[in-house]
Each structure stands twice: as C-alpha cells, then as structure tokens.
Amino acid sequence: MRTSRIPRTVAAVVLTTFAVLAACSNSTGPLAPFQPQISNLADNFQFQATGVTNATWTYTYNWSNSADSATVNQATTITAGSATVTIFDKNGTQLYSRSLSENGTFGMIKGVAGSWTIKVVFTGYSGTVNFRVQKA
Numbered sequence: 001m002r003t004s005r006i007p008r009t010v011a012a013v014v015l016t017t018f019a020v021l022a023a024c025s026n027s028t029g030p031l032a033p034f035q036p037q038i039s040n041l042a043d044n045f046q047f048q049a050t051g052v053t054n055a056t057w058t059y060t061y062n063w064s065n066s067a068d069s070a071t072v073n074q075a076t077t078i079t080a081g082s083a084t085v086t087i088f089d090k091n092g093t094q095l096y097s098r099s100l101s102e103n104g105t106f107g108m109i110k111g112v113a114g115s116w117t118i119k120v121v122f123t124g125y126s127g128t129v130n131f132r133v134q135k136a
Contacts, residue, residue, distance in 0.1 A: 030057045030122075042066065043135040045118055050128045054080070057125075061118045067135035068110045069095075074131045076100040081124030085131055090114030100129055107136065 036049040042064040068089075076083065083100040089111025096108035118133060 029059065030055045045133040046131075047120065048128075048130045052122070052129060053126045055122045055125045056081075057120075057122045059120055061120075063116045063118050063133065064114070065089075065116045065135050066113055068113050069108060069136040070116075070133050071105055071107055071136050072096060072098070072131060072133050073105045074098070074100055074103050076103060076127065076129045076131065078125065078127040080126040081122065083120070083122045083125045083127075083129055085133075086119045086121070087133065088117040088119070090116060092117075100131060 031049055031052065034049045034052045034055075036047065038048075038061075039046040040061055040063055043066055045061065045063045070087070072085065072087070074085070078101045084097060085100060086097040087095050087108065089095055091112050093111055095111045095116075096106070098106060122129075
C-alpha cells in the first residue's frame with residue numbers, strides 16, 4: 001500500500017501563508033464594518049481604516065521589532081472623538097504615546113528589541129486612521 005506525503009517545503013509554505021494571513025488582519029470588534037487593513041510583519045506594522053464612525057474600541061497587537069527603537073508615521077483625520085497609539089517594548093516599558101490627531105513622522109525613546117506591544121484606543125472616534133510603525 002502506497003501513501004503519499006506532503007513534501008516539507010509545501011507544508012512550510014502552507015503554514016507560512018496561514019500565519020501571514022492571520023497576522024495581516026483583525027476584522028473583529030467595532031471596526032469590522034469599516035474593513036480595517038492591518039499588516040503586522042516583523043519590523044513593519046501598518047494600520048488603516050477609512051470612514052470610521054463613532055467607534056469606541058481598544059486593541060493590542062504583539063509586534064516583532066528586531067531593533068531597539070522605531071519610527072511612527074501618522075496620517076489620520078479625526079472628525080469626532082479621539083484616537084491614540086501607545087507602544088511598549090518587550091519589557092513593558094512605554095516608549096511612545098501620541099494622539100493620532102498629530103500627523104507626521106515621530107521617533108521614540110530606545111527600548112529592548114523583541115516582542116513589542118502596540119495599543120490602539122478609539123473613544124467615540126470618527127474619521128480615517130492611518131499609521132505605520134517601522135524599526136529604526
């Protein structure tokens with residue numbers, strides 16, 4: 001009797017694809033109707049949602065940063081409420097916190113490379129949110 005086996009490379013590609021898809025989106029919670037686009041890759045995190053109305057929501061993302069610092073590019077329009085992004089290094093030290101109403105590219109204090117936390121908080125938020133965090 002002959003059995004077929006999936007080659008290791010094929011299995012690795014399939015598992016990697018599922019991992020990337022899982023890391024690239026979070027369509028649950030109050031933002032689901034606004035089809036957020038979230039890309040959570042090592043050293044590069046991006047978050048975008050358009051036409052958001054009256055959202056109150058808090059979510060944290062684990063993000064892998066191989067450096068001890070990062071830059072944040074914010075390009076958000078707030079028409080009501082507030083939105084903030086706060087970033088913690090792998091030891092839980094807060095390295096960055098800023099209202100998403102402030103647009104531009106910002107640095108942060110140095111931390112410890114590894115698994116960082118990005119916390120996004122919306123309170124009665126309406127508008128378009130767009131920010132990117134990249135290793136520095």
